[in-house]
Amino acid sequence: MSSPLVEVQDLNVRFVTRESTAHAVNGVTFSVQPGEVLCILGESGSGKSVTLRALMRLLPANKARISGSIKVDGQDVLALDAAGLSRLRGGLVSMIFQEPMTALDPVYTIGDQIVETIRRHKGGTKAAARARALELLELVKIPSAAQRLDNYPHELSGGLRQRAMIAMALSCGPRLLLADEPTTALDATVQIQVLILLRKLQADLGMGTIFVTHDLGVASEIADRIAVMYAGRIIEEGPVADILANPLHPYTRGLMASTVHGQSRDRDIDAIPGSPPDLRQLPPGCAFAPRCAQASGDCLTAPPEPRYPAPGRMARCVQVSAKTPEFA
Amino acid sequence: MENLSDRGGPAQPLLIAKDLRKHFKVKGGAPGATVRAVDGVSFTIHKGETLGIVGESGCGKSTLARLLLHLIEPDSGELVFDGDPVGEMRGISVNALRRQVQMVFQDSASSLNPRMPVRDSIAFGPHVHGKTKAESSRIARDVLVKVGLKPDLFGPRYPHELSGGQKQRVNIARALAIEPRMVILDEAVSALDKSVEAQVLNLLRALKENFNLTYLFISHDLSVVRYISDRVLVMYLGAVVELGPVNEIFSRPKHPYTVALLASRPSMDPANRIEEPPLTGDPPSPIDPPSGCRFRTRCQFAETVCAEVQPVLGQWNDRDSHIAACHMRDPASGHSRATEVN
Ligand SMILES: Nc1ncnc2c1ncn2[C@@H]1O[C@H](COP(=O)(O)OP(=O)(O)OP(=O)(O)O)[C@@H](O)[C@H]1O
Ligand SMILES: Nc1ncnc2c1ncn2[C@@H]1O[C@H](COP(=O)(O)OP(=O)(O)OP(=O)(O)O)[C@@H](O)[C@H]1O
Ligand code: SF4
Ligand SMILES: [Mg+2]
Ligand SMILES: [Mg+2]
Numbered sequence: 001m002s003s004p005l006v007e008v009q010d011l012n013v014r015f016v017t018r019e020s021t022a023h024a025v026n027g028v029t030f031s032v033q034p035g036e037v038l039c040i041l042g043e044s045g046s047g048k049s050v051t052l053r054a055l056m057r058l059l060p061a062n063k064a065r066i067s068g069s070i071k072v073d074g075q076d077v078l079a080l081d082a083a084g085l086s087r088l089r090g091g092l093v094s095m096i097f098q099e100p101m102t103a104l105d106p107v108y109t110i111g112d113q114i115v116e117t118i119r120r121h122k123g124g125t126k127a128a129a130r131a132r133a134l135e136l137l138e139l140v141k142i143p144s145a146a147q148r149l150d151n152y153p154h155e156l157s158g159g160l161r162q163r164a165m166i167a168m169a170l171s172c173g174p175r176l177l178l179a180d181e182p183t184t185a186l187d188a189t190v191q192i193q194v195l196i197l198l199r200k201l202q203a204d205l206g207m208g209t210i211f212v213t214h215d216l217g218v219a220s221e222i223a224d225r226i227a228v229m230y231a232g233r234i235i236e237e238g239p240v241a242d243i244l245a246n247p248l249h250p251y252t253r254g255l256m257a258s259t260v261h262g263q264s265r266d267r268d269i270d271a272i273p274g275s276p277p278d279l280r281q282l283p284p285g286c287a288f289a290p291r292c293a294q295a296s297g298d299c300l301t302a303p304p305e306p307r308y309p310a311p312g313r314m315a316r317c318v319q320v321s322a323k324t325p326e327f328a
Numbered sequence: 329m330e331n332l333s334d335r336g337g338p339a340q341p342l343l344i345a346k347d348l349r350k351h352f353k354v355k356g357g358a359p360g361a362t363v364r365a366v367d368g369v370s371f372t373i374h375k376g377e378t379l380g381i382v383g384e385s386g387c388g389k390s391t392l393a394r395l396l397l398h399l400i401e402p403d404s405g406e407l408v409f410d411g412d413p414v415g416e417m418r419g420i421s422v423n424a425l426r427r428q429v430q431m432v433f434q435d436s437a438s439s440l441n442p443r444m445p446v447r448d449s450i451a452f453g454p455h456v457h458g459k460t461k462a463e464s465s466r467i468a469r470d471v472l473v474k475v476g477l478k479p480d481l482f483g484p485r486y487p488h489e490l491s492g493g494q495k496q497r498v499n500i501a502r503a504l505a506i507e508p509r510m511v512i513l514d515e516a517v518s519a520l521d522k523s524v525e526a527q528v529l530n531l532l533r534a535l536k537e538n539f540n541l542t543y544l545f546i547s548h549d550l551s552v553v554r555y556i557s558d559r560v561l562v563m564y565l566g567a568v569v570e571l572g573p574v575n576e577i578f579s580r581p582k583h584p585y586t587v588a589l590l591a592s593r594p595s596m597d598p599a600n601r602i603e604e605p606p607l608t609g610d611p612p613s614p615i616d617p618p619s620g621c622r623f624r625t626r627c628q629f630a631e632t633v634c635a636e637v638q639p640v641l642g643q644w645n646d647r648d649s650h651i652a653a654c655h656m657r658d659p660a661s662g663h664s665r666a667t668e669v670n
Binding site: 043044143157158159160187188189190191192193195196199214215216217218220221223240241244254255257258259260261262263265268269270271272273275276 | 384385491492493494521522523524525526527529530533548549550551552554555556574588589592593594595596597598599601602603604605606607608609610611
């Protein structure tokens with residue numbers, strides 16, 4: 001195996017205010033190979049966006065306390081100076097967001113913004129950059145791309161704006177693409193268009209990708225591997241097909257059972273009782289224990305250590321042993 | 329409160345909407361330009377059923393819901409509630425309608441008063457509708473119990489002290505407090521996490537059973553609509569394109585738009601991913617919708633007749649019918665596939 005594109009070790013992020021400390025990310029470890037799509041799956045507040053933003057050092061420096069190690073393409077991201085960060089953000093890594101308007105400037109045309117991005121990071125003539133911008137719009141399958149270059153963001157539909165943002169993110173040839181719920185705000189018919197597009201681009205360009213979503217269905221369409229987050233921890237990780245077929249952690253199981261997907265109309269859905277814990281007062285043991293039907297005394301003392309029941313699979317649950325029957 | 333009992337009998341639809349229309353003026357647009365948000369929508373809701381409404385963002389679902397309660401005035405069209413025309417001399421008043429139909433919105437946080445304990449928010453409705461303070465508080469406690477929140481624990485709390493799922497339960501409790509016969513749920517579970525959404529869906533089902541409610545359930549989540557609805561209405565650009573029993577719609581969709589919408593649901597199977605988008609392009613502008621069939625600009629079966637003649641939906645007031653506004657479904661339309669498909 002080649003050396004990983006991303007290596008995150010024991011990442012912790014706390015948001016400290018005078019009143020309280022929110023433990024948003026708690027000991028997160030994962031890696032991404034070049035050309036691989038890792039989906040971070042989890043519910044609201046589980047720490048997905050914070051993890052992603054930490055990779056680009058986009059968290060507010062005055063409030064966020066970060067520890068652990070983040071390496072992208074061998075570079076120690078947490079140690080980069082301003083020049084190094086700018087190189088990281090302008091070439092190696094790009095990010096796309098749920099709301100394209102956060103990345104696009106409303107007062108400039110799509111074309112001007114892409115041209116400006118290309119020239120800032122790669123230099124070259126205006127004409128060359130514009131030709132590249134046109135290529136990029138065609139790459140993301142924007143119809144009548146030449147005319148669209150001169151459109152302002154508000155003149156595009158949600159789906160086209162999302163494509164324009166993807167084009168801009170690709171403009172500097174990133175090796176790592178970070179995607180924070182880029183299809184969540186789109187209609188089903190447009191969402192699948194954008195997912196298929198991203199999948200093709202990712203395969204053609206060989207980018208490593210971290211794709212954040214709260215939607216199992218989206219993960220099933222795009223992920224190679226899934227990391228499931230709960231209360232700031234990755235509680236299960238593995239190849240997408242294995243996790244969907246055979247989830248190990250009770251939370252992953254609960255999430256799949258409670259996701260409405262062709263269940264019988266005659267009976268209740270198997271909901272998970274309760275709600276996620278307060279990140280200011282995490283329980284000392286497994287953060288899922290208060291909602292878990294299988295919880296025992298062992299679950300309440302310390303967060304379960306990772307267990308590796310099969311190649312490529314990890315779960316943090318005391319019920320999972322290295323010799324889980326399914327794999328024996 | 330007057331008695332809100334069943335007036336028309338079981339066979340009388342609870343609500344009939346006939347040819348509802350609402351066009352919004354476009355701010356800063358060309359003179360006379362309008363958004364045709366709801367453009368001739370007709371359907372019935374029968375007593376005790378759940379009618380699901382699906383369709384893309386901006387197709388007019390919320391506008392339709394607000395028209396049903398006269399929260400906005402329709403430009404034209406008719407509403408009949410349990411046999412009584414709404415807002416007419418011989419019928420029932422808009423106020424009487426609102427006593428019997430309640431609405432729960434998506435944004436559970438902003439629909440509660442942040443400076444009021446939730447028990448007071450809930451008691452407000454019954455009090456406005458004529459109950460005494462004491463009666464209203466008792467009702468608030470009762471409905472909190474019904475939605476699974478302990479009144480002593482949760483009643484005194486303010487909205488910011490509740491989770492998203494708890495807030496949505498409070499909203500449902502508030503809707504139930506005036507004992508409505510029908511509840512309109514507009515994306516009521518969409519903002520919730522999956523694990524909490526399931527709890528609220530179970531609650532909605534139980535409440536419907538116990539209090540003989542009728543639901544209008546609006547959602548962009550097709551799987552949720554399939555689970556909760558008895559019949560489904562599919563909207564596209566301000567108009568109904570398909571209407572029918574839930575199993576019919578999901579197993580034998582008739583309109584090409586419904587077919588594409590259903591095929592756009594993620595596979596949930598990494599070994600069988602969707603390879604080609606079922607539908608290309610974006611929905612056209614509701615300001616200037618295409619002539620004839622509104623879907624024709626994205627429809628792979630569109631022919632000349634589709635641009636020239638607007639297809640009709642058919643027998644919308646018949647409870648069991650499964651109908652679609654598409655020329656392929658009308659053998660007399662002249663569409664080349666009209667006979668083949670039927
Ligand atoms: N700048 C910040 N200051 C303080 N707390 C923050 C900040 N950013 C995030 N948090 C907190 O960190 C926790 C994790 O947030 P994060 O945005 O990573 O969640 P998420 O998994 O992306 O959720 P969602 O699905 O809602 O986007 C939350 O409790 C959030 O309130
Ligand atoms: N008060 C208003 N003034 C002008 N236009 C409006 C108004 N309310 C809605 N519209 C427009 O009417 C159309 C239908 O909007 P509506 O909110 O009913 O859609 P929807 O189906 O509920 O969408 P969503 O799924 O995004 O909630 C949209 O084009 C919208 O922009
Ligand atoms: S009427 Fe014509 S354009 Fe419209 S859905 Fe049917 S075939 Fe397609
Ligand atoms: Mg997020
Ligand atoms: Mg709406």
